[in-house]
Amino acid sequence: MKTADFCRDFAQTLVNWFLQYGRDYPWRRTTDPWAILVSEVMLQQTTIPTVLARYEAWMQRYPTPSHLAQASEQDALLSWEGLGYYRRVRALQAAARAVCEQYAGVFPQSESKLRALPGIGDYTAAAVLSFAYNKPAPLVDANVARVLARIYNDPTPIDSTAGRKNMAQRAAVLVHRSNPRAYNSALMELGQSICIPGRPNCLICPVRPFCHAQHPEILPVKAAKRQITTMEHWDIWQLTPHGLLMEQQPTTARHAGMYRLPRRPRELAQSLPHICDQTYAITRYKVTRHLHRARGDMSPQNAEQYIPIDRLESIPMASPDRKLVLKLLTELPEQTHLDEAKKQKKLSGR
Ligand code: SF4
Incomplete structure (x- = not known):
């Protein structure tokens, strides 16, 4: 199969599967960039069940960037208790203040302007662009990296410079052009529910015909083990x-x-x-x-x-x-x- 056909068919198959079986999370029912940003920041290093238990109440308290921008730091920290990694809420508050001061509370739609906001890196900017504005921005998180390493049967360590470059390039060519919102959610969900760490559930995988993994249980490879x-x-x-x-x-x-x-x-x-x-x-x-x-x-x-x-x-x-x-x-x-x-x-x- 030609590369262009492979990319198109892979992305469309994944989107079709997601539209039928995708899980319903509150942040998937919205295209509000603020609500998307909050969910992405919460989901960094916090599990989905913990975020689900806190997200909607938090959004009711801070429904717009302006609400968080005007809160005291002490209130913001208090509202984040139990989610851990408190730097995230301080960065979120700094981003909310910047959006209010520089863009009158309306999120910019360009990657460079989003990246210039405090605490927003490549991944978060791409998440806002694709989930809020349906722009074909490629996303690579740990789940996506695992799926892509297996699809391409790639043993390059995903935490090496070469591995990160490979993933970024593949994510960019595969992203669905007309429905990147559903495609990015689908890719992440595939990694969360089917192409899981260790032994994946290949028998029920929607993209099995596209997958080149010989021994998926040993992929992805990681270079460095973190010392405790x-x-x-x-x-x-x-x-x-x-x-x-x-x-x-x-x-x-x-x-x-x-x-x-x-x-x-x-x-x-x-x-x-x-x-x-x-x-x-x-x-x-x-x-x-x-x-x-x-x-x-x-x-x-x-x-x-x-x-x-x-x-x-x-x-x-x-x-x-x-x-x-x-x-x-x-x-x-x-x-x-x-x-x-x-x-x-x-x-x-x-
Ligand atoms: S076939 Fe298996 S290894 Fe390949 S993407 Fe699907 S679940 Fe992952």
Whole structure:
């Protein structure tokens, strides 16, 4: 089959399959570039079920770029809790502000103007162009790279320069010219549901006649295995009638603007009573937090402040921090003491 015929027939077969079997997601029912952008940013590094549980409520709260542009950073971070990777919401807010300031709240339709917005790279710009404006912009995410490596039976590592170049070129020649919106969704969905990692379901694959994979289970090839780095830190727990001692992270930190339990040098923390350890994973890090009970005479340091317990819900925290704080507030005996102290205060009329 000639290349042009192969591309046309492959794309059309995939589109036909998608129009019949494609899943119904809220972001597939809209052509609003803002709604598309939000879904794409949420779906980066967050699973579809988690995004599905949060997307519509989030869109109701911030239905246009202007709504997010006008929100405080603290509110934006708080609304993102549970989705992780908080840099994304800061970049989304920066993009919303740029669209409002430079384009009166209307998204541009050119790739270069989209790419110039904060936090928008090749992939996200192509997603907005194809899903919102139905432009034939080729998309390559992890699912698409896997499908294309198998279709072309290509052993070039997909995370190498040559592999990325191959994928970009193939995605560009294959993209459906008249229905790129459905085609890009179809290609991604094929990778999510049929051409899955490991052993794909080739028997029910709509593009099986076009596929050259000999041993699809070993494709795609990846060059570098990511090393897991272990990290440890020592935090303190200081709950007083003024509230829980928390630290707001500086603008240079990974979780800028968010709150966490205050951190102390290992030697100092280890001289205090140990409460518990918490272990969790973030990207390539395995983190262990050792939590120690502060002494009453430890005064707050820079950026540390007491947050009244009834205000803890309104400050942004990363999920592991929020989980730990909630667990300890429920389990630790000093909570009972605090409740008792509050009652006494009320009774004495002070
Ligand atoms: S035939 Fe199998 S390996 Fe080829 S694209 Fe379909 S599911 Fe993937």
